[in-house]
Each structure stands twice: as C-alpha cells, then as structure tokens.
Amino acid sequence: MKTKRCFDKFNNEIFVGDFVDVQTDLIPRKVYKKEDGELYFNPYEKEEKI
Secondary structure: OOOOOEOOOOEEEOOOOOOEEEEOEEEEOOEEEOOOOHHHHHHHHOEOOO
16 A cells, blocks of 8 residues: 655655644644555544545
8 A cells, every 4th residue: 555645834744753733733743654554643632634
C-alpha cells in the first residue's frame, strides 16, 4: 500500500511522528499512520485525516 505525501502550508513534508498544531487548538498533536496508509492526528480530541 502506498502512502500519500502530505505537506503543511509552508511546503514542509509531514511525517509519522511529527507534531502538528491547529490554529485554535493550542496543543501540538502527534501524526500517526493507520492500516489504510493514510496519516492522521487528533485535533480537538477527534481523529482527522491529514
């Protein structure tokens, strides 16, 4: 299964284990990969695909 490459608004690639934040959520959230090969994180305590 091929993983899609994800980038932030500054064109920096996002990898598994990186910490990302959302403007209104002050806590950085760790990026993880699920069995579907997609990257996810949990802003606002809700799982979201990156």
